[in-house]
Amino acid sequence: xxxxxxxxxxxxxxxxxxxxxxxxxxxxxxxxxxxxxxxxxxxxxxxxxxxxxxxxxxxxxxxxxxxxxxxxxxxxxxxxxxxxxxxxxxxxxxxxxxxxxxxxxxxxxxxxxxxxxxxxxxxxxxxxxxxxxxxxxxxxxxxxxxxxxxxxxxxxxxxxxxxxxxxxxxxxxxxxxxxxxxxxxxxxxxxxxxxxxxxxxxxxxxxxxxxxxxxxxxxxxxxxxxxxxxxxxxxxxxxxxxxxxxxxxxxxxxxxxxxxxxxxxxxxxxxxxxxxxxxxxxxxxxxxxxxxxxxxxxxxxxxxxxxxxxxxxxxxxxxxxxxxxxxxxxxxxxxxxxxxxxxxxxxxxxxxxxxxxxxxxxxxxxxxxxxxxxxxxxxxxxxxxxxxxxxxxxxxxxxxxxxxxxxxxxxxxxxxxxxxxxxxxxxxxxxxxxxxxxxxxxxxxxxxxxxxxxxxxxxxxxxxxxxxxxxxxxxxxxxxx
Amino acid sequence: xxxxxxxxxxxxxxxxxxxxxxxxxxxxxxxxxxxxxxxxxxxxxxxxxxxxxxxxxxxxxxxxxxxxxxxxxxxxxxxxxxxxxxxxxxxxxxxxxxxxxxxxxxxx
Numbered sequence: 001x002x003x004x005x006x007x008x009x010x011x012x013x014x015x016x017x018x019x020x021x022x023x024x025x026x027x028x029x030x031x032x033x034x035x036x037x038x039x040x041x042x043x044x045x046x047x048x049x050x051x052x053x054x055x056x057x058x059x060x061x062x063x064x065x066x067x068x069x070x071x072x073x074x075x076x077x078x079x080x081x082x083x084x085x086x087x088x089x090x091x092x093x094x095x096x097x098x099x100x101x102x103x104x105x106x107x108x109x110x111x112x113x114x115x116x117x118x119x120x121x122x123x124x125x126x127x128x129x130x131x132x133x134x135x136x137x138x139x140x141x142x143x144x145x146x147x148x149x150x151x152x153x154x155x156x157x158x159x160x161x162x163x164x165x166x167x168x169x170x171x172x173x174x175x176x177x178x179x180x181x182x183x184x185x186x187x188x189x190x191x192x193x194x195x196x197x198x199x200x201x202x203x204x205x206x207x208x209x210x211x212x213x214x215x216x217x218x219x220x221x222x223x224x225x226x227x228x229x230x231x232x233x234x235x236x237x238x239x240x241x242x243x244x245x246x247x248x249x250x251x252x253x254x255x256x257x258x259x260x261x262x263x264x265x266x267x268x269x270x271x272x273x274x275x276x277x278x279x280x281x282x283x284x285x286x287x288x289x290x291x292x293x294x295x296x297x298x299x300x301x302x303x304x305x306x307x308x309x310x311x312x313x314x315x316x317x318x319x320x321x322x323x324x325x326x327x328x329x330x331x332x333x334x335x336x337x338x339x340x341x342x343x344x345x346x347x348x349x350x351x352x353x354x355x356x357x358x359x360x361x362x363x364x365x366x367x368x369x370x371x372x373x374x375x376x377x378x379x380x381x382x383x384x385x386x387x388x389x390x391x392x393x394x395x396x397x398x399x400x401x402x403x404x405x406x407x408x409x410x411x412x413x414x415x416x417x418x419x420x421x422x423x424x425x426x427x428x429x430x431x432x433x434x435x436x437x438x439x440x441x442x443x444x445x446x447x448x449x450x451x452x453x454x455x456x457x458x459x460x461x462x463x464x465x466x467x468x469x470x471x472x473x474x475x476x477x478x479x480x481x
Numbered sequence: 482x483x484x485x486x487x488x489x490x491x492x493x494x495x496x497x498x499x500x501x502x503x504x505x506x507x508x509x510x511x512x513x514x515x516x517x518x519x520x521x522x523x524x525x526x527x528x529x530x531x532x533x534x535x536x537x538x539x540x541x542x543x544x545x546x547x548x549x550x551x552x553x554x555x556x557x558x559x560x561x562x563x564x565x566x567x568x569x570x571x572x573x574x575x576x577x578x579x580x581x582x583x584x585x586x587x588x589x
Contacts, residue, residue: 070578071537071555089513089579096580102539102555103577183580251581299512343512345535437535437558 063159064445064480065109065149066093067435071102074435074445074478075346079338079388080396081435082447082476084213085352088295088302088338091206095248097181097194098150098157109150110480115142117474119222123467129222130167138222141166142474145174156180163272167221172272174238175203175212189250196244200237201260201287201310204244209334209354210308212237215386215400216426216451223470227459228404228413228420230360230382232287232310232330235279238271239263242287254306256289262312278317279328285312291334299343304336320414324368332358347393347436355385364412373411380406380420393436400426408460419460427452447476505529505563508574510538510556510582515574519585522566528574528586530562539577545570545588552577 063083067074070093075081077090086094093100117140124135133140144164151157158178164171181194202210211233219225229235244258262281269275291306311329315321334356342348362378369376386400403423410418430449434441451472458465503525509516511533520528530540530553540553545568553562566572566588576582 072578073536076536089581092579092581100578100580102537103552299514344533347535 063113063147063149064111064478065106065147066098066111068106068480069101069109069150071104073346073437073439074432075393075437078435079350079352079393080390080430080447081347081393081432082430082445082478084217085208085215085388086206086213087340087346087350088299094206095181095192095194095246096157097155097179098159099155099181101151109148111147111149111478112480113143113145113147113476113478115145115218115474115476116140117142117218117220117222117472119220119473120471121223121467122469125224132169133167133222140220140222142218142221152178155182165221170272170274172238173199175200177204179204186249191247191249193245193247196246196256196258197242198244198258199239199241200234201232201240201242201258201285202308203237204246204256204258205289205308207291207304207306207334207336207354208352209304209306209336209356210332211356211358214354214356214384215388215398216428218449218474218476219451220470220472223453223472224458224468226404226420226422227415228380228406228422230330230358230380231279231312231314231328232308232332232358232360233382235314235328236260236262236281236285236310236312238273239268239278239280240285242285244287246289252292252294254289254291254293256287258287258289260285260287260312262314276317276319279314280317281312281314283313285310300340302336302338302340304334306334308332308334318414321364321368321374321412322372324372325365326368327363327365328360330358330360332356349392350390351387352390353385353387356383358382360406375407375409375412378407378409378412380404386426394432396430396432398426398428398430402426413460415459415461417460421460422455422458424453424455424457427454443479445478447474449474449476503527503565507531507561508584509533510540510576513579513582515582515584517584519587521587521589523589524567524569525565526588527563527565530556530564532556532558532560532562534558538579538582540564540574541577542572542574542586544572544586 077087077093079085079087119138121136129138146162148160160176161174163174177196177198179194179196183192196204198204200212202212208214240260240262242258242260244256246256248254261284264282265275287310289308291304293304295302309331313325313327315323315325337353339351340348360380364374364376382404384402386398388396388398390396406420408419413420428449428451430447432447435445453470455465455468458468505527507529509531532538535558538556540562542551542564556562569588572586574584574586
């Protein structure tokens with residue numbers, strides 16, 4: 001089977017490689033499709049061959065090394081039998097530092113995932129959806145990801161992700177979360193405490209109401225996205241490194257405090273990031289999190305309500321403030337609810353809902369005030385609410401409403417009219433055939449999804465806003481080495 | 482003869498009364514939880530652990546000493562495991578795979 005896959009891959013690649021030698025330089029044809037893009041319709045067949053090759057050679061689930069380590073199907077940890085939306089047990093596994101296991105030696109916890117997609121926007125994007133891509137109707141290899149995910153020592157576990165981004169065509173260190181965890185008693189009740197080292201504020205959070213693991217769980221990189229977003233909403237992802245202390249007392253009160261340090265430009269470049277693409281900081285950034293949780297009704301109902309906050313001196317990316325710094329402070333509220341129809345069956349129907357509200361204040365430096373002409377203070381609020389219902393951990397429709405509003409300022413925001421406001425809805429249906437206890441293919445898991453994003457406003461405009469609406473068809477696969 | 486037989490029966494009954502029978506309690510694992518948070522036993526009593534979930538469990542018993550433990554191994558759905566508590570002291574029971582599946586056991 002591996003030979004069949006290699007033959008198919010070779011036959012697919014060879015003609016493209018030959019053609020590439022005879023093409024004009026990139027400077028002549030700026031929209032020359034990338035190598036991966038030129039695979040075009042052949043891509044699905046290559047992926048199918050790859051999946052089949054792996055399916056018969058290695059056990060796999062999603063994040064597959066976690067599943068193998070615990071002997072649990074994907075559905076035990078994930079709503080809809082595929083990550084990253086966590087069940088109560090999935091949260092428990094994460095809080096316990098990814099160390100729970102079945103006592104067997106499964107080798108290094110290495111796993112591999114692929115994300116491929118087709119994106120259609122309501123109107124073509126002149127100049128191409130991205131360098132090397134067409135104006136519309138693009139196939140893409142969104143992500144190829146390699147994970148070290150699992151137990152490292154008896155009380156130490158980790159999640160380390162390396163990515164190849166097929167749209168940006170670069171490899172980078174993605175999310176990292178390494179934990180040390182202990183348990184004990186405090187005031188006569190169980191207490192869990194741990195240390196996390198991570199590189200993305202909220203990536204360590206066990207609830208999907210916070211940004212790093214919030215809905216949508218994958219999204220097109222070839223469709224228009226609003227310009228403005230808050231700092232805690234991915235602004236510092238992979239651009240900082242931080243250490244935090246967290247504790248869960250009596251399965252009721254969760255407290256966490258982290259301190260992040262921004263990475264300088266050479267370090268960012270070495271890790272595969274483009275320093276000027278996003279917010280940059282070399283200062284310290286404190287982060288705090290509190291949440292209370294409650295289960296009731298024979299573990300059928302799970303609720304969480306909490307708050308989180310982050311503050312840092314940053315230089316906004318994209319030359320937004322001509323290189324002048326802004327003090328950004330984010331304060332946020334969040335809540336989650338899950339209803340599990342039969343908690344003794346991981347394939348039972350599950351309803352889940354998440355919401356978050358982030359309020360950001362930004363204070364421009366005095367130098368920036370004079371030279372940009374921008375207002376000294378800005379605010380930006382983001383609100384999201386999503387609900388999904390997973391039928392038998394197989395079909396999961398979801399819907400989300402999102403809204404971002406803030407201070408209008410043509411000298412601050414890079415939108416056409418100086419307004420950061422956008423809102424809209426996301427509709428998605430995901431299909432996951434495997435990842436359940438009785439799955440016929442325990443060696444592999446896949447997620448097929450169709451997603452539609454409908455904007456009501458976009459970057460402060462209500463006119464012709466529908467041109468940004470998009471369909472996104474994605475195939476997400478997961479396997480363990 | 483009838484008198485001797487009657488005495489023997491009486492002695493046996495007396496022994497039965499004097500030596501209490503060991504107790505066996507069944508703990509149910511369902512909804513990724515144990516159905517009891519704690520239990521008190523007498524030396525020699527047993528706990529049976531059922532698995533009424535649709536995923537595997539792994540009961541691990543810690544105690545009574547800090548270095549003592551017994552790993553009952555992987556437990557498929559529907560399978561029953563049993564453990565006899567021969568020493569007095571405090572024990573902790575938990576699933577290796579599901580850290581929140583846990584209970585306390587006191588043996589007198």
